[in-house]
Amino acid sequence: MEKKVSKSVLKRLPTYLAHLKSIQDAESPYISATALANALGMGEVQVRKDLAMVSDGGRPKIGYPRETLIADIEQFLGYDNTTDAILIGVGKLGQALMCYKGFDEYGLNILAGFDRHPETKHIDNGKPVYHLDQLESFCRGHKVLMGIITVPQEAAQNVCDMLIRCGIKAIWSFAPGHLEVPEGVMVHNENMATSLAVLSVHLQAQMREKKEK
Amino acid sequence: MEKKVSKSVLKRLPTYLAHLKSIQDAESPYISATALANALGMGEVQVRKDLAMVSDGGRPKIGYPRETLIADIEQFLGYDNTTDAILIGVGKLGQALMCYKGFDEYGLNILAGFDRHPETKHIDNGKPVYHLDQLESFCRGHKVLMGIITVPQEAAQNVCDMLIRCGIKAIWSFAPGHLEVPEGVMVHNENMATSLAVLSVHLQAQMREKKEK
DNA sequence: TAGATTGTTAATCGATTAACAATC
């Protein structure tokens, strides 16, 4: 356990975690890699290997104790100690994210939103919205390391540069374009266009198939 | 051009497209794979190979005519003819997606939203919100093939089953869990948890590094 | 012609899958 884990493994871990949590009231307190794989439609060898990366609680014939496995994955993903984040661009999407309660489970805590026109924005759950001018002092003061970008594409790189000046090390961007960042800063693009591309091409293939019959 | 394209290539295409569109007023009407690669921080061989999959307009020494390339990628991704979709679960996220104007560019058109309590929901841009009871007749009537799921995890599989009964072939889900679907139907999970996992692990590594110094 | 760029063919790398030994 605790070896170097590739990005592909990393991306599968939350899926396991979600499933493990969803069956917490099951009969047995144990679950095998095989059972997990079947439930998620994945290869059992892959699941077993992935689990071996983050846990060492597996026992032949029995499987993994569910609670321990959940704890191991959460610890590995850093969900056990919360990450503070700020969000820039309090439009509809920004508001949706700020109000989403599920992030607690992932150890994410959005402290505040920032916007060019904070006075017109209101967040249902009472989280504050500040003017962009206050970004740097807030980030430094609260030692914030993660920034969420939900501004239009035109403003994204600009906002990104600001975040970097504020000491942000991880950026979660919902703007469709590429962002230029220095080394040591990680950007993850929540790329809706990518998802649509995959689905769109699938539908095209489907329709072509149908026609040919 | 028009060969079988792997998923990894598919996922990169929207990135190229976005960049190409963002520089439409550049001096030259041509762009080389090298230039694209540099702008996006990618390997130039990879970009060239990707482009070769969808276009045949590249000319040595000159590069690709930008407009043609854009058209080729859009055609390949099926962005040129619009896909009609419906959305289920008109909460904050659902509303944000229904109001997002950028989807036009990807050929996606969200016709309507469906909800268990449509009377309490209102969409800014006037798109209709219907009761779930009307889902099947609407989908059949409008020959809708794509469904977007923005309901809480507990309801997701249920809604998913409904969509399949309505003849939906592509599902874009924002619920965090795994969805069970029959063959021929594609699910794409917009998995926020995955993104967070990648960023979270990066931050952990960063902090560990800092401590060690 | 020389140089930049394309597209293809071969080599490398990494991730997935298969085979198998270990263990409860």
Place this chain on the structure above:
DNA sequence: TAGATTGTTAATCGATTAACAATC
């Protein structure tokens, strides 16, 4: 013991990168 399951080692597969020939 027999069978299920783990974890590891080897084989396969696919995707990326490197090398090179073709072309404007």
